[in-house]
Amino acid sequence: MASHALSKLPPSTAHARSAHRPGLASSFGLPNAWLGARDFSLRSAGLACRPPRPRPIIATVAFSLPTAKPERVSSGENVPRWSRRAIKSFAMGELEARKLKYPTTGTEALLMGLLIEGTNSAAKLLRANGITLFKVREESMKLIPKGDMYFFSPEHPPLTEDCQRVLDWAVDHKLKSADGGEITTSHLLLGIWYEVDSLGHKILAALGFDDSKAKELESQISKPEYEG
Template identity: 70%
Template sequence: MATHRLSFLPISISTSQSLPSKRHDFRLSLPLSSLYGNKLLLKISDLSLFVTKHHSSTTATVSFSLPTAKPERAPSEKSPKWSARSIKSFAMAELEARKLKYPNTGTEALLMGILVEGTSQAAKFLRANGITLFKVREETVNLLGKSDMYFFSPEHPPLTEQAQRALDWAVDEKLKSGESGEITTTYLLLGIWSEKESAGYMILATLGFNDEKAKDLRKYINEDIVLNYK
């Protein structure tokens, strides 16, 4: 029986890279072992795949800091670094804002981010005091409402002014302490609490957090540093 050959046109696929866009061309050539009516049988062992690929290096940038409105507060080499848990909490905060379809990352989102990350001393302290992610989400919707179902948040919802001040408070407190080490999520949580008019503060207060508990939390302000290096 004669062997028929089916050739497909090249398929071009665009890829998103930091360098100018490249295109990858894939050309498939498939032998047909036989044809029976409308049934097409392919002999997979004869499948040949030809790939023409443009090689290029893609650079990935990973941020090890959080946005600051006052970069002049200290030389970059002396500026304290955020802990890995703090950075992850911030990333989770942006994600929570997007889930709720909010246009900005506010103090309420920062609070949720701490709880989503979940392994920091701040998150453990909140849960021990009955402040859970579910409760914070519920109070957030009660306080701020639901976003329009047809609205889509940006990939990185920008910080509200209050959320930015909470981050800056954490950095300033670390600098004032004169202690070495990283800025933990406890600093971040206390930064949220410092913004008295913010949604995050109101939600914490509604769920039973107060100045006395904030004082207790300060005892663990550097504990994430110890945990990070275990």
């Protein structure tokens, strides 16, 4: 009925009335007075309806990870660099600790960080052995209940002592190997496993990880072409 009535009006009147009714204006193929001619041209070209492309997430973390041996830095010792995936996994572990409202970042959060990053060699090995993020999170919450809903973790939850030992173990192991390259996520996974009193080790053991898998991983990371 509305379209029939408009058809009887002079063209200028029909245009003026439809300009105040955006839905009707678009149905007649007229420029929307609220959006302007440029938006109309984009819509007619099929561009304005496309959702914006998601911007890549860039982890704002340092190029190194915390150490309990600051003398290494002050002495100028040539400490190997951490791989990009290892640094991102650490950042994801901190974020997971905050999501679970934990006051600290422990080995269980570091283990979840490896799986959240997902593209690293340690995560691939864990998934190949049936150890997933969901299972690790479930085991973690059995050992450490989720924090109170009114508790807010700090932006960077401080490391537990065993988590700090894992990071330093990874650096020490890489230095002893003297094979060059970066410290990888596999070094972190081995560090968690060899920290036998840590929650991360207990979770791995509960999910079927054992010394034979650790030895296999250790033999792989000694190869020059290995990337983690």
